[in-house]
Amino acid sequence: MLSKVYESLGISPQVYEKGEKILSSLEKRFKEIDEIAEYNQLKVLKAMQECKVSEACLLGTTGYGYNDLGRDTLEEVYARIFGTEDALVRPQITCGTHALSLALFSNLRPGDELLSPVGKPYDTLEEVIGIRKSKGSLAEYGISYRQVDLLEEGRFDYQGIENAINEKTKMITIQRSKGYQTRPTFSVSQIGELISFVKKIKPDVICMVDNCYGEFVEKTEPSQVGADLVVGSLIKNPGGGLAPIGGYLAGTKEAIENAAYRLTSPGLGKEVGASLGILSSFYQGLFLAPTVTAGALKGAIFAANLFEQAGFKVVPNSTESRHDIIQAVTFGCAEGVIAFCEGIQKAAPVDSFVIPEPWDMPGYDSQVIMAAGAFVSGSSIELSADGPIKPPYTVYFQGGLTWNHAKFGILSAYQQVKNTGLMV
Numbered sequence: 001m002l003s004k005v006y007e008s009l010g011i012s013p014q015v016y017e018k019g020e021k022i023l024s025s026l027e028k029r030f031k032e033i034d035e036i037a038e039y040n041q042l043k044v045l046k047a048m049q050e051c052k053v054s055e056a057c058l059l060g061t062t063g064y065g066y067n068d069l070g071r072d073t074l075e076e077v078y079a080r081i082f083g084t085e086d087a088l089v090r091p092q093i094t095c096g097t098h099a100l101s102l103a104l105f106s107n108l109r110p111g112d113e114l115l116s117p118v119g120k121p122y123d124t125l126e127e128v129i130g131i132r133k134s135k136g137s138l139a140e141y142g143i144s145y146r147q148v149d150l151l152e153e154g155r156f157d158y159q160g161i162e163n164a165i166n167e168k169t170k171m172i173t174i175q176r177s178k179g180y181q182t183r184p185t186f187s188v189s190q191i192g193e194l195i196s197f198v199k200k201i202k203p204d205v206i207c208m209v210d211n212c213y214g215e216f217v218e219k220t221e222p223s224q225v226g227a228d229l230v231v232g233s234l235i236k237n238p239g240g241g242l243a244p245i246g247g248y249l250a251g252t253k254e255a256i257e258n259a260a261y262r263l264t265s266p267g268l269g270k271e272v273g274a275s276l277g278i279l280s281s282f283y284q285g286l287f288l289a290p291t292v293t294a295g296a297l298k299g300a301i302f303a304a305n306l307f308e309q310a311g312f313k314v315v316p317n318s319t320e321s322r323h324d325i326i327q328a329v330t331f332g333c334a335e336g337v338i339a340f341c342e343g344i345q346k347a348a349p350v351d352s353f354v355i356p357e358p359w360d361m362p363g364y365d366s367q368v369i370m371a372a373g374a375f376v377s378g379s380s381i382e383l384s385a386d387g388p389i390k391p392p393y394t395v396y397f398q399g400g401l402t403w404n405h406a407k408f409g410i411l412s413a414y415q416q417v418k419n420t421g422l423m424v
């Protein structure tokens with residue numbers, strides 16, 4: 001019966017059967033994911049109750065946005081969930097890159113140095129930092145940058161990190177998720193170890209974590225193991241698919257105050273910034289985020305198992321533990337990346353009839369192909385896949401607002417790659 005419906009949507013009975021066989025071997029792992037989701041659901045609920053979220057919080061303000069109860073309460077809820085002193089959660093933060101850029105520009109001053117102890121940061125941050133020359137970069141403001149690459153298997157180069165920390169080092173940036181790389185994603189506990197090491201050498205260094213795609217994947221967040229600041233996008237995990245825009249920063253009072261003065265204006269800080277009518281989607285999305293993240297995580301594990309069995313290199317592999325929702329599949333040729341993305345697009349609720357193509361996307365140094373038929377444009381907590389068209393030709397898959405949709409999307413991508421003749 002189900003097989004027939006899948007067939008009517010372009011999935012052959014063989015591919016469907018293959019998927020079912022793999023799924024029957026994943027029951028135990030899926031149960032563990034459900035348990036983390038249950039824990040995080042209660043954590044979110046408890047924070048909302050303790051902060052006395054009320055019906056009035058779901059309304060918004062206009063104009064300056066003074067005394068925006070919903071906005072201020074939501075920031076308290078985030079601070080509680082992340083275990084931080086304060087948070088900044090705003091629709092005026094346009095995306096993840098903006099949130100990270102805000103965190104860096106507001107907490108660094110001319111003459112300071114930023115250190116990445118985990119290798120090259122996410123592509124769009126290269127221009128923020130000035131690794132690639134760009135107008136308005138940190139480099140233009142006299143803020144220098146150093147990087148310590150990871151050792152084999154993604155291990156931290158502790159000796160190199162110790163050597164790199166100097167009197168100018170003001171802040172370190174740790175990217176939790178792999179981004180467009182094939183290194184492993186770091187667990188919260190690994191991040192905690194790295195932060196303690198850095199703080200032993202220089203206690204007043206501000207430790208920031210790019211938390212994109214990591215929220216609610218584990219029971220704890222990096223801010224609970226020493227990070228002074230965690231930063232992410234609301235059109236990824238914590239927006240739960242409902243937030244139509246926005247970013248968040250959660251951290252120390254000092255770091256958040258700096259960020260607020262930069263986002264709005266010195267002297268104004270958190271006091272302004274009207275929420276318009278957007279807050280109910282922020283609250284409801286956050287409430288759904290643990291379950292949505294769990295569905296996406298199941299999808300990632302399912303994809304890893306399916307494509308690994310078909311002979312492709314997958315990161316993380318089929319059995320590794322998970323610390324973000326991203327799944328990388330390496331095809332070794334552009335056709336594989338393109339076919340995978342076409343399959344994801346075909347599975348979308350919106351724009352399923354369009355065919356994605358590689359393009360020169362701003363902020364990236366090679367062509368990129370993106371597949372997404374999302375309710376929120378560009379939202380990557382929704383079923384989506386993207387990859388730079390350059391060796392080793394790896395596609396990065398993530399999201400799925402429900403597990404059932406993630407499953408269908410992966411079967412569709414698999415079918416499309418199969419149809420191109422890339423698999424035997």
Ligand SMILES: *Cc1c(COP(=O)(O)O)cnc(C)c1O
Nearest residue numbers: 095096097122177179210212233
């Ligand atoms: C998505 C992402 C960003 C940037 O977020 P945008 O919203 O695309 O600007 C930064 N770092 C990591 C690890 C990401 O996954």
